[in-house]
Amino acid sequence: MRIISGTFKGKRIFPPKNMTARPTTDFAKESLFNLLANMIDFEETEALDLFAGTGSIGFELASRGCRNVISVEKNHHHSLFIQKTIDELKIDAMSVVKADVFKFVLRIHKQFDLIFADPPYDLKELAQVPDIIFSNNLLKPESLLVLEHSANTNFENHPCFLKHRNYGSVNFSFFENKDSSDF
Numbered sequence: 001m002r003i004i005s006g007t008f009k010g011k012r013i014f015p016p017k018n019m020t021a022r023p024t025t026d027f028a029k030e031s032l033f034n035l036l037a038n039m040i041d042f043e044e045t046e047a048l049d050l051f052a053g054t055g056s057i058g059f060e061l062a063s064r065g066c067r068n069v070i071s072v073e074k075n076h077h078h079s080l081f082i083q084k085t086i087d088e089l090k091i092d093a094m095s096v097v098k099a100d101v102f103k104f105v106l107r108i109h110k111q112f113d114l115i116f117a118d119p120p121y122d123l124k125e126l127a128q129v130p131d132i133i134f135s136n137n138l139l140k141p142e143s144l145l146v147l148e149h150s151a152n153t154n155f156e157n158h159p160c161f162l163k164h165r166n167y168g169s170v171n172f173s174f175f176e177n178k179d180s181s182d183f
Contacts, residue, residue: 006063021053
């Protein structure tokens with residue numbers, strides 16, 4: 001896994017072989033960030049990385065200058081790896097929270113400019129993730145949720161759906177906080 005751009009451009013990160021997370025492919029991550037670069041100003045962005053896994057997306061966000069990145073991962077070994085990498089790279093604007101995402105979103109009282117969620121593709125609550133984000137008012141107005149998922153899930157009928165992109169076996173659905181009064 002590598003960091004594609006920014007302060008840590010080209011830095012390779014080697015998660016332990018026993019990690020069970022499925023990191024976003026470099027091809028999909030590069031395509032996603034090329035798209036995001038035209039949609040947001042990273043240096044003005046406070047981001048939340050849910051189901052962080054290896055931390056790949058959070059590291060990319062921090063490398064591109066996000067003001068604050070919070071990565072949430074419930075697996076003990078994964079969260080330790082993310083923290084170790086944060087420490088090694090000396091990233092002040094990134095932190096990791098070891099927590100269950102569904103419990104975390106109920107107790108945090110903060111809004112973000114960008115939320116990225118990469119739940120396990122077979123997570124039974126996957127289809128509810130956008131509603132959980134919007135009903136807990138976690139996005140600032142006009143801000144984005146990006147949800148990574150398999151081709152088996154379609155969010156086009158969601159009221160906050162913005163667009164869908166497919167990069168190989170990786171699918172991203174984009175949602176915008178148009179009007180939080182809908183929830």
